[in-house]
Amino acid sequence: METPLSELSFPPEKLAKVAELISRYPEGKQKSAILPVLHIAQEHFGGWLSPEVMDYVAQLLHILPVEVYEVATFYSMYNLKPVGKYVFEVCQTGPCMINGSDEIIQYIKGTLNIGVGETTHDGMFTLKTVECLGACGYAPMMQLGKTYREHLTKEKIDSIIAECRKFASVNN
Amino acid sequence: MARKLLLDKVDIPGIRSYDVYRREGGYLSVEKAIKQMSPDQVTDEVKKSGLRGRGGAGFPAGMKWSFIAKPEGVPRHLVCNADESEPGTFKDRYLMEFLPHLLIEGLIVSSYALGSHVTYIYIRGEYAWIIDILETAINEAKSNGFLGKNILGSGFDLEIYVHRGAGAYICGEETALLESLEGKRGNPRIKPPFPAVRGAWDRPTVVNNVETLAAVVSIINIGGEEYAKIGIGKSTGTKLISACGNINKPGVYEIDMTISVEDFIYSDEYCGGIAKGKKLKACIPGGSSVPILPANLLLRTVKGEKRLMNYESLSDGGFAKGSMLGSGGFIVLDEDQCVVKNTLTLARFYRHESCGQCSPCREGTGWMEKILTNIEKGRGKSSDIDLLWDIQRKIEGNTICPLGDAAAWPVAAAIRHFRDEFEWHVSNPEESQIRNFGLAHYADPLVPVVAAV
Ligand SMILES: Cc1cc2nc3c(=O)[nH]c(=O)nc-3n(C[C@H](O)[C@H](O)[C@H](O)COP(=O)(O)O)c2cc1C
Ligand code: SF4
Ligand code: FES
Numbered sequence A: 001m002e003t004p005l006s007e008l009s010f011p012p013e014k015l016a017k018v019a020e021l022i023s024r025y026p027e028g029k030q031k032s033a034i035l036p037v038l039h040i041a042q043e044h045f046g047g048w049l050s051p052e053v054m055d056y057v058a059q060l061l062h063i064l065p066v067e068v069y070e071v072a073t074f075y076s077m078y079n080l081k082p083v084g085k086y087v088f089e090v091c092q093t094g095p096c097m098i099n100g101s102d103e104i105i106q107y108i109k110g111t112l113n114i115g116v117g118e119t120t121h122d123g124m125f126t127l128k129t130v131e132c133l134g135a136c137g138y139a140p141m142m143q144l145g146k147t148y149r150e151h152l153t154k155e156k157i158d159s160i161i162a163e164c165r166k167f168a169s170v171n172n
Numbered sequence B: 001m002a003r004k005l006l007l008d009k010v011d012i013p014g015i016r017s018y019d020v021y022r023r024e025g026g027y028l029s030v031e032k033a034i035k036q037m038s039p040d041q042v043t044d045e046v047k048k049s050g051l052r053g054r055g056g057a058g059f060p061a062g063m064k065w066s067f068i069a070k071p072e073g074v075p076r077h078l079v080c081n082a083d084e085s086e087p088g089t090f091k092d093r094y095l096m097e098f099l100p101h102l103l104i105e106g107l108i109v110s111s112y113a114l115g116s117h118v119t120y121i122y123i124r125g126e127y128a129w130i131i132d133i134l135e136t137a138i139n140e141a142k143s144n145g146f147l148g149k150n151i152l153g154s155g156f157d158l159e160i161y162v163h164r165g166a167g168a169y170i171c172g173e174e175t176a177l178l179e180s181l182e183g184k185r186g187n188p189r190i191k192p193p194f195p196a197v198r199g200a201w202d203r204p205t206v207v208n209n210v211e212t213l214a215a216v217v218s219i220i221n222i223g224g225e226e227y228a229k230i231g232i233g234k235s236t237g238t239k240l241i242s243a244c245g246n247i248n249k250p251g252v253y254e255i256d257m258t259i260s261v262e263d264f265i266y267s268d269e270y271c272g273g274i275a276k277g278k279k280l281k282a283c284i285p286g287g288s289s290v291p292i293l294p295a296n297l298l299l300r301t302v303k304g305e306k307r308l309m310n311y312e313s314l315s316d317g318g319f320a321k322g323s324m325l326g327s328g329g330f331i332v333l334d335e336d337q338c339v340v341k342n343t344l345t346l347a348r349f350y351r352h353e354s355c356g357q358c359s360p361c362r363e364g365t366g367w368m369e370k371i372l373t374n375i376e377k378g379r380g381k382s383s384d385i386d387l388l389w390d391i392q393r394k395i396e397g398n399t400i401c402p403l404g405d406a407a408a409w410p411v412a413a414a415i416r417h418f419r420d421e422f423e424w425h426v427s428n429p430e431e432s433q434i435r436n437f438g439l440a441h442y443a444d445p446l447v448p449v450v451a452a453v
Helices: A012-022 A030-044 A051-061 A065-072 A101-112 A154-170 B018-023 B028-036 B039-049 B061-066 B091-098 B100-114 B128-143 B174-181 B210-222 B224-229 B261-266 B295-299 B311-315 B339-353 B359-376 B382-395 B403-427
Strands: A086-091 A125-130 A142-144 A147-149 B077-082 B118-123 B159-164 B205-209 B238-245 B251-256 B280-284 B329-334
Touching (some): A012 A030, A030 A051, A030 A065, A030 B159, A051 A065, A101 A125, A101 A154, B018 B100, B028 B100, B039 B061, B061 B205, B091 B100, B091 B128, B091 B210, B091 B251, B100 B118, B100 B128, B100 B210, B118 B174, B128 B159, B174 B205, B205 B210, B210 B224, B210 B238, B261 B280, B261 B295, B280 B295, B339 B359, B359 B403, B382 B403
Parallel strands (some): A086 A125, B077 B118, B077 B205, B118 B159
Antiparallel strands (some): A086 A142
């Protein structure tokens, strides 16, 4: 079955990056580039992978859409639903728990008035709980975009929220 | 101060850049290996060094290398395992973040030994900023002739690529990692065939941990025999330990494996003692999968000897009275911590990370989480403790990959050593919601040692 041609498209520099990624793997094994290409797609198309985006990735890699769905649903970093502009991914595993991650999660919930997995009404923040991110010595911690925020305290959460709001207003 | 082979230069300003790293003696092992040694000689040095895999299982690295199949005309690959997702473990991150060229140097020498012309670093997707650091180091190495075609005029070609994962602990298991590298779900493969025979894209592949491959640099520089003199018994060389939990100085430490657990916890050179002047209750010494030990068993072996921070000593006494060095993720719990709650977070972790292929693991991890949640919330029954024991026993050894065992062991050890704490939760459902069980007969039997000045 032919995959219908997608309406979506990457800009030329992203297409060049995809081609470079594919060239890293053996001839005919372009499917190997799926994880890195999905990361680029998620970043480019608004922070999540819609079915249309996944179909577009399938087309780029010359594989079936189902091969992309299978992969996208397996890995925890891909969002299959829309998320806020800033996603707070707070670690809750043992070493973070014994250093107070529960209180941090409670504090974020209260401050942003959302539950775990929810997004604020203005679409700014999503709260997620995640498992060990390899920062156990700097607990409690969370991932925010490409960065880790470590040694979290309530005051730090306040300033991170303010920082995000400021950044969003400057860049709008 | 113990001898350092991996982190000796970490404090030099600018060591992340090629120029400083090279000026400080970087890439000498590549020159030595490629110009003066054959690939088999490199492997022999690694064998002589006694280096054991630093990813958790401790398999001798040189022996693994010698198993790689060499069928005519089929490319071979080295894959560096930088998935690092075992709770308590953050040493590879430290190494890659602060000494990226040390890993690249180790990868070049190891690729030469194995005949890999395209080597991949499979890194967990969350370490996004480290990918940039590694790719910068790769580009610098390439523009200085240490990567690319005809390295140092030897005719040896090598490219190194960083492959970004996307959040899945199971992809640290080597066959799941290879599936993931091929662009699939991270479902572990049934072994045999082993990766050394049929790995990535059916080609012979060696998978090694970041720290293992970085250690190859000093082995080539000082020689395998010299390396083997450091440490004790089959625990040769130095080991990175990532220490966390309720200690004064969490962080990554390079140790000589002759140091005692007691000194590691209490001396100022390492953890600096238990935080806030509290007492040591328990410790998971080698990453979340290894058995938790109460303070008394942690500090001394059954024979009453000081327990040391190495493969043999930490496993002395078997699972009944010992644990494992594992990945070197050292998690310390003080008197205020609840073993039931801690075990619950680990059970949740394994349930979340199970790939779902085998029913004992898929179902069992979910049941364990549910029962532990009930006990922790004061809704448990006394039969629940036996039920938990029964479930973990039925998972262990009955699954495709060792994640099943890794999920079973923490629960088994917690019940084995802290059964009275589980029972207290069951028989005091209300009290257990407002206070912790605290210390018991297994409490820290020692007066903390006074720090050496
Ligand atoms: C569930 C599971 C997770 C693992 N995660 C890692 C990991 O994150 N990093 C790692 O180096 N090894 C990990 N391993 C061990 C690898 O399967 C493999 O043994 C190791 O990468 C080999 O390298 P080494 O011999 O240099 O230690 C894991 C194993 C299992 C069963
Ligand atoms: S033991 Fe668990 S993680 Fe491993 S293959 Fe089976 S279901 Fe998957
Ligand atoms: S437990 Fe939170 S980063 Fe490891």
